[in-house]
Amino acid sequence: GQHRDRQVGVAKQLFAAMGIAREDKExxxxxxxxxFRQFDAPVCVIITYDRILASxxxxxxDCGAVTTALVNAAWSRGLGAVINSQGIMQSPVVREHAGIADDQVIMKAVALGWPDESFPANAVVSERKSVAEATTFIGFDD
Known part of the structure; x- marks a missing residue:
């Protein structure tokens, strides 16, 4: 669907910026x-929630709000942030390394560090729906 298409589109943008050809498997x-190494960032924040709240x-x-606040705070201090799922794909390893209790569900990872503006992938801006396409405002004057 449209979400997978956007995901593939961003991957194509990143690979093009990095000069990685489709056939270059290595x-x-x-x-x-x-x-998986969190883009070599010096810090990785793991967002979790109590398993009892799963339903x-x-x-x-709430996890999204916390993540957004974290990223905004980082950006306001000149740090870069990458919200990602790759950092949690091996949850048992993350859980053991970070000492995350079994009663916590691992939701998302956020890589934090000083951005390297010369790194080609950092210049990629993924396409997003406009606010007008993604929202409907009712009761507000135009």
Whole structure:
């Protein structure tokens, strides 16, 4: 669907910026492994929630709000932030390394560090729906 298409589109943008050809399996694997290493950032924040809240409608929203606040705070201090799922794909390893209790569900990873503006991938801006496409405002004057 549209979400997968956007995901593939961003991957194509990143690979093009990095000069990684589709047939260059070694370079593509290196990029994937870099993601697992949190893009070599010095800090990785793991967002978790209490397992007892798993069925709550608010849990994902709350985790998103915390993540957004974290990223905004980082950016306001000149840090870069990459919200990602690669950092948690091996949850048992993350759980053991970070000492995360079993009663916590691992939701997302956020890589934090000083951005390297010369790194080609950092210049990629993924396409997003406009606010007008993604929202409907009712009761506000135009």
């Amino acid at each position: 370079a593509r694997l290196d990029w994937v492994l870099r993601g 709550s409608d608010d849990t994902a929203f």
